[in-house]
Amino acid sequence: MTRRPAWPRKAMDAAVKVVSALAAALGLGFLAWILFVVLRHGAAALNWTFLTSLPSAPGSSGGGLGNAIVGTALMTLLACALGVPVGLLAGVYLAEYGRGTRFATTVRFLANVMMGIPSIIIGLFVYAILVLPTGHFSGWAGGVALALLVLPVVARTTEDMLAMVPNALRESALALGSPHWRATVQILFRACRAGLLTGVLLAVARVSGETAPLLFTALNSPYWPRSLDGPTANLTVTIFNYAMSPYPAWQQAAWGASFIIAIGVLALTVVTRTLARERK
Amino acid sequence: MTRRAHGRAPLLAEGLFRTAALTCAAFVLLVMAGLFVVLLYRSRLSIHRFGWGFLWSTAWDPVRDNFGAASSIFGTIISTLIAMLIAVPLSFIIALFLVEVAHPRIARPVSYGIELLAAIPSIIxxxxxxxxxxxxxxxxxxxxxxxxxGKLPLFSGPPMGIGVLTAGLVLALMVLPFITAVVRDVFALVPAVMKEAGYGLGATTWEVTRKVTVGYGMKGIVGGVFLGLGRAIGETMAVTFVIGNDHRIAASLFASGNSIASTLANEFTEASEPVYLSALVELGLILFVVTLVIQVLAQLWLARLARQAGTIA
Structure with missing residues (x-):
């Protein structure tokens, strides 16, 4: 019997290792490339006026996106105010009251599915239930659309975090005669506070960069948001509108807005995840 | 020591909290059901007028109120196909690097960087x-x-930059972190004993991966691919920017086209006629049903795997 030489196998192995390293480098390279482009173009567009004033007329330079920054912040806040409590309570039901029931299994399954529904479909849905009946686009509708994206994320993280709390803690609280709700809010929430906060912040980071659900709900506006009861300026739809315009000044403003969104979302993600890791 | 009064109040609070939690959980159910019902209701004009023919009609004529979904469906499928063809092998080999090749001190930051690709907003x-x-x-x-x-029809036409191919490339980059994360976790779950047995027989890293790890984790990889697929199909903004937004079915990958999501993003606020609007909502309904099916399959698949892993362990 002849022995098969080892070198083709070793060469193949080495080749695969090199290729895999190159593939990983490629992935990181794209990340660096995108960030570099956004930083370079964005930094050129940023200045104090850009952050604080209203947009300029089509084609003319100067002006800013102060209204869009305020609008995005308001709608993200609204999304949290609506989505976080509902998501939290839904998560409590899944982990505490409904554990093991068929209803809870169904809801958990649907929450997972809901996270994968394209955000533009959520926008379409909110358009049909809020914009059509009221007859106009509004910041409220935009906030609701974002809240529907926050909801399943917060519900699932809350459930996972509550499930990780040792059962002994739950049982001791209940054994002391504490009602289940008190045990949940005062003992269990406190035990997994960090995890809950991480989940909420990551959800916020995700929705604050969303565009598609705002296209037919909040629309956009060149004015300061006086109330949320009308088309509301926001950064992401502004990027879309400006990038597609033929005016270089507007395209530059789109880069400025991209800079704010990209850096804001990434910074929030990185800080949250770093904090979450340090606590472990 | 004072004792708190045992009245109805604590029971009432408990009941209220429990009901609120139940209501919020039921709300998830309500939204999912509502999504389907509302989209179906709002596309009734279009469904009534075009019937099943909507799915394969290539018409898109807002002036004559004649609409069909074929070009949007075609563009969605082709751009997603390109994305998956690139992203799946690339994710696989990056996951291999992270789990089997790189030292943990290198693998951790690299893994983190790849995950950051998922945090970049679509519009960027x-x-x-x-x-x-x-x-x-x-x-x-x-x-x-x-x-x-050469001049294959697949690569014919003027090189404009924007088009189906570019959309597929951007999509590939966007779903890469999702698939990589799943494949990486699957690789890491393969019992060390199985791998060590392979190494013990004198196999190289690549041989162990190909013959042990992949065979063991194939099912998990399929689940990851499904999740990536679901993302790619519904991705809106990035595709809208680069696909060219043209209602046509071209043989060339360089030609501009459209996807369901990009058509919605572009035309929805301009649609003034009820039938036009209804046709757009029906496009949304198609997208919703397709992603729903993909998501349900992926979740069932992954849940079954988790159960199996649970019984083994």
Whole structure:
């Protein structure tokens, strides 16, 4: 019997290792490339006026996106105010009251599915239930659309975090005669506070960069948001509108807005995840 | 010591909290059901008028109120296909690097960087795709491709940069972190004993991966691919920026086209006629049903795997 030489196998192995390293480098390279482009173009567009004033007329330079920054912040806040409590309570039901029931299994399954529904479909849905009946686009509708994206994320993280709390803690609280709700809010929430906060912040980071659900709900506006009861300026739809315009000044403003969104979302993600890791 | 009064109050609070939690959980159910019902209701005009023919009609004529979904469905399928063809092998090999090849001290930051790709908002990919990638494709990549492969119909037409191919590339980059994360976790779950047995027989890293790890984790990889697929199909902004937004079915990958999501993003606020609006909502309904099916399959698949892993362990 002849022995098969080892070198083709070793060469193949080495080749695969090199290729895999190159593939990983490629992935990181794209990340660096995108960030570099956004930083370079964005930094050129940023200045104090850009952050604080209203947009300029089509084609003319100067002006800013102060209204869009305020609008995005308001709608993200609204999304949290609506989505976080509902998501939290839904998560409590899944982990505490409904554990093991068929209803809870169904809801958990649907929450997972809901996270994968394209955000533009959520926008379409909110358009049909809020914009059509009221007859106009509004910041409220935009906030609701974002809240529907926050909801399943917060519900699932809350459930996972509550499930990780040792059962002994739950049982001791209940054994002391504490009602289940008190045990949940005062003992269990406190035990997994960090995890809950991480989940909420990551959800916020995700929705604050969303565009598609705002296209037919909040629309956009060149004015300061006086109330949320009308088309509301926001950064992401502004990027879309400006990038597609033929005016270089507007395209530059789109880069400025991209800079704010990209850096804001990434910074929030990185800080949250770093904090979450340090606590472990 | 004072004792708190045992009245109805604590029971009432408990009941209220419990009901509130139940209501919020039921709300998830309500939204999912509502999504389907509302989209179906709002597309009734279009469904009534075009019937099943909507799915394969290539018409898109807002002036004569004649609409069909074929070009949007075609563009969605082709751009997703390109994305998956690139992203799946690339994710696989990056996951291999992270789990089997790299030292943990290198693997951890690299893994983190790849995950950050998922945190970049869709619209930023759109800006990069439109202003940076598309010009590069037009001046360098596409002419080179035409030179190398000749005048195949697949690569014919003027190299404009924007088009189905560029949309597929951007999509590939966007779903890469999702698939990589799943495959990486699957690789890491393969019992060390199985791998060590392979190494003990004198196999190389690649042989162990190919014959042990992949066989063991194939099912998990399929689940990850499904999740990536679901993302790619519904991705809106990045595609809208680079696909060209043209209602046509072209043989060439360089030609501009459209996807369901990009059509919605572009035309929805301009649609003034009820039938036009209804046709757009029906497009949304199609997208919703397709992603729903993919998501349900992926979740059932992954849940079954988790159960199996549970019984083994």
């Amino acid at each position: 990919y759109g800006m990069w795709g439109l202003f940076v990638l598309a010009p590069l494709m037009a001046t360098y990549v596409q002419p080179e491709m035409q030179k190398v492969v």
